[in-house]
Amino acid sequence: MAAGADHDHVIDTGKGEFDLSELGHLMPGMAEIMPLVGGRIWKCYYAGKAANQALARFQLKEAVNLMEKGAFLRPKYAENMDKFISEEVAAVAKAIEAEDWTAFDEAFTAMVDAANAYHDVYDKPYLRWKIPDAPPPDLDMTPRR
Numbered sequence: 001m002a003a004g005a006d007h008d009h010v011i012d013t014g015k016g017e018f019d020l021s022e023l024g025h026l027m028p029g030m031a032e033i034m035p036l037v038g039g040r041i042w043k044c045y046y047a048g049k050a051a052n053q054a055l056a057r058f059q060l061k062e063a064v065n066l067m068e069k070g071a072f073l074r075p076k077y078a079e080n081m082d083k084f085i086s087e088e089v090a091a092v093a094k095a096i097e098a099e100d101w102t103a104f105d106e107a108f109t110a111m112v113d114a115a116n117a118y119h120d121v122y123d124k125p126y127l128r129w130k131i132p133d134a135p136p137p138d139l140d141m142t143p144r145r
């Protein structure tokens with residue numbers, strides 16, 4: 001049940017207070033979530049390049065969790081996000097499961113192209129994500145056997 005004006009709860013952050021009914025405005029939107037998706041997808045790519053199946057699988061799953069969170073908080077993206085996850089992302093996941101790193105490369109390029117096509121759809125053609133030239137510096141990509 002949504003909290004009405006006559007029934008609210010005060011949230012005390014320790015630094016100040018706000019009403020529970022204002023919580024929605026404080027939840028992250030795509031502007032906050034998407035850069036996190038980019039970070040996961042970057043790690044997924046270089047994990048695949050290092051043939052590190054467990055890490056590539058983990059990073060892709062975390063990226064999907066973030067995309068689903070974005071679509072949950074911003075339902076206008078839900079339909080296209082579902083389509084993207086069940087098509088382009090699924091092809092990358094399949095290649096990871098098969099440890100087919102050639103197919104991974106192809107599926108990855110198609111996924112990034114599709115992501116940027118969605119950025120176009122949402123009137124942001126200037127947002128063209130690209131795989132960074134170097135692996136993320138904060139995580140060892142070497143597979144553990």
Ligand code: HEM
Pocket residue numbers: 030031032034035037038041077080081084111112115116118119122124127129
């Ligand atoms: C591989 C998948 C994707 C990656 C790596 C990615 C990456 C990014 C990044 C890094 C940004 C922020 C750019 C910036 O502000 O500096 C962004 C913004 C955005 N992305 Fe994606 N994206 C992906 C897929 C998608 C999909 C599938 C959708 C929609 C169905 C989408 C919708 C958006 C929107 C609407 C914004 C603008 C958010 C805002 O208002 O600031 N993205 N994306």
